[in-house]
Amino acid sequence: MNPDALLGGFADAPLQSARAFRGTLEALARPGEIREVTGAMPPAPLSVAAGVLLLILCDGTTSVHLAGAYDCAALRDWITFHCGAPLMAAEDAMFAVGDWDALQPVTRFAVGQPDYPDRSATLIIEMPDLSPQGQRLTGPGIATSAQLSLPETAAFRANRTLFPLGFDAFLTCGTQVAGLPRSTIVEES
Amino acid sequence: MTDQAYNFAYLDEQTKRMIRRAILKGIAVPGYQVPFASREMPMPYGWGTGGVQVTAACLTPEDTLKVIDQGADDTTNAVSIRKFFQRTAGVAVTEATAEASIIQTRHRIPEATLTEGQILVYQVPIPEPLRFLEPRETETRKMHELEEYGLMHVKLYEDIARHGTIATAYAYPVKVEGRYVMDPSPIPKFDNPKLSNSAAIQLFGAGREQRIYALPPYTHVVSLDFDDHPFVPSKAPHDCDLCAASDSYLDEVITDDQGGRMFVCSDTDFCRTRREAGHLGPLGVPMQETV
Ligand SMILES: [Zn+2]
Numbered sequence: 486m487n488p489d490a491l492l493g494g495f496a497d498a499p500l501q502s503a504r505a506f507r508g509t510l511e512a513l514a515r516p517g518e519i520r521e522v523t524g525a526m527p528p529a530p531l532s533v534a535a536g537v538l539l540l541i542l543c544d545g546t547t548s549v550h551l552a553g554a555y556d557c558a559a560l561r562d563w564i565t566f567h568c569g570a571p572l573m574a575a576e577d578a579m580f581a582v583g584d585w586d587a588l589q590p591v592t593r594f595a596v597g598q599p600d601y602p603d604r605s606a607t608l609i610i611e612m613p614d615l616s617p618q619g620q621r622l623t624g625p626g627i628a629t630s631a632q633l634s635l636p637e638t639a640a641f642r643a644n645r646t647l648f649p650l651g652f653d654a655f656l657t658c659g660t661q662v663a664g665l666p667r668s669t670i671v672e673e674s
Numbered sequence: 675m676t677d678q679a680y681n682f683a684y685l686d687e688q689t690k691r692m693i694r695r696a697i698l699k700g701i702a703v704p705g706y707q708v709p710f711a712s713r714e715m716p717m718p719y720g721w722g723t724g725g726v727q728v729t730a731a732c733l734t735p736e737d738t739l740k741v742i743d744q745g746a747d748d749t750t751n752a753v754s755i756r757k758f759f760q761r762t763a764g765v766a767v768t769e770a771t772a773e774a775s776i777i778q779t780r781h782r783i784p785e786a787t788l789t790e791g792q793i794l795v796y797q798v799p800i801p802e803p804l805r806f807l808e809p810r811e812t813e814t815r816k817m818h819e820l821e822e823y824g825l826m827h828v829k830l831y832e833d834i835a836r837h838g839t840i841a842t843a844y845a846y847p848v849k850v851e852g853r854y855v856m857d858p859s860p861i862p863k864f865d866n867p868k869l870s871n872s873a874a875i876q877l878f879g880a881g882r883e884q885r886i887y888a889l890p891p892y893t894h895v896v897s898l899d900f901d902d903h904p905f906v907p908s909k910a911p912h913d914c915d916l917c918a919a920s921d922s923y924l925d926e927v928i929t930d931d932q933g934g935r936m937f938v939c940s941d942t943d944f945c946r947t948r949r950e951a952g953h954l955g956p957l958g959v960p961m962q963e964t965v
Contacts, residue, residue: 510694513701541691602699603700626892
């Protein structure tokens with residue numbers, strides 16, 4: 486294992502996780518809102534925000550899929566050391582990390598079972614930028630409508646037709662995180 | 675001052691991760707009950723261990739916590755939960771609804787309108803609204819899967835046939851975003867309209883039954899009813915005897931052994947705030963004389 490893998494975790498896990506989870510919860514509960522999360526310093530190409538999400542949500546009980554360029558030795562070592570999460574194929578993963586192209590086809594990911602819709606994957610989509618402009622969002626968590634710069638529309642519309650099944654997503658860029666639960670209705674604006 | 679014998683907010687980090695994952699799945703599927711592995715807490719079931727675990731997973735050192743039991747901040751249950759988090763998380767506490775960032779509640783929704791940035795955590799004894807119709811978990815899970823909610827309507831309609839009205843006064847079932855039927859915990863049905871379209875995040879924790887469910891902000895929640903018997907969020911037909919409020923949920927309080935009684939706001943912070951603002955009912959006394 487690369488000795489750098491030992492670096493970049495939380496210095497004070499209980500407090501940093503608490504603050505980061507709160508931002509993450511608000512982000513998923515209010516689709517379209519962009520929050521800042523900090524405290525992780527993961528190796529490239531992982532963003533700070535994606536690293537924080539892995540630290541606060543993943544451990545030995547949660548499988549993680551690394552897509553495309555994210556499936557590299559530095560990240561595998563970092564996740565193994567800091568989370569202890571088993572690395573898995575896309576179809577078997579509870580969490581998946583990568584850029585949008587590498588995550589394709591997203592129909593591979595678990596959407597839950599009709600009697601257990603919670604048994605679905607959470608995608609952490611790394612974005613080149615993230616802004617409150619773009620696709621129009623409506624649904625739970627949104628007072629009227631919101632906008633978010635999603636990588637495309639069709640995949641999220643297809644995912645919405647599966648409700649209450651479907652994957653849930655976080656979009657990350659630097660220290661920014663936005664949430665896109667399966668319940669959100671996505672339209673071209 | 676945090677007691678250093680405990681992790682922040684008592685629970686270990688692995689347990690908090692597990693609860694946090696369940697909360698996020700609950701947010702993603704509003705009204706669906708997410709199973710979680712409830713932990714032993716240093717208080718008995720019935721004291722809100724599910725709510726306590728949800729609160730512990732959400733708390734940050736910057737939070738201001740309010741805890742109410744049937745609307746009151748000063749009951750034994752509310753006081754001990756508040757002290758628990760003061761000791762284990764070092765958080766500030768308040769009785770003022772507007773000042774709280776997290777409110778843990780047993781059996782009431784505060785009268786004051788909640789705002790963005792606030793989280794309301796409900797203590798839930800029986801999370802399954804279909805449980806009294808069907809005791810088997812495998813069956814109720816199937817009923818939710820297939821949206822087989824006819825039995826629930828039959829039960830409510832039998833109320834109407836027997837009593838001329840829907841007798842269910844607490845834990846009145848709701849439907850969330852047109853999909854899942856949900857138990858709002860034993861709040862009075864007077865509170866049901868406040869579940870819908872709230873600016874706050876609402877989280878529900880059932881410790882003994884090991885379920886977490888959620889309502890994101892601005893979620894559409896409808897109380898089950900019938901065209902010929904629409905839902906009525908009723909309350910006692912009185913004004914508060916202390917603060918004269920006509921629009922708050924009231925408790926009937928026996929005042930002596932001669933049959934004397936009065937009606938007072940169940941939400942003690944709401945009632946006090948009104949009296950401080952000069953509103954006085956027939957039995958109210960100005961606040962400065964009572965302190
Ligand atoms: Zn009053």
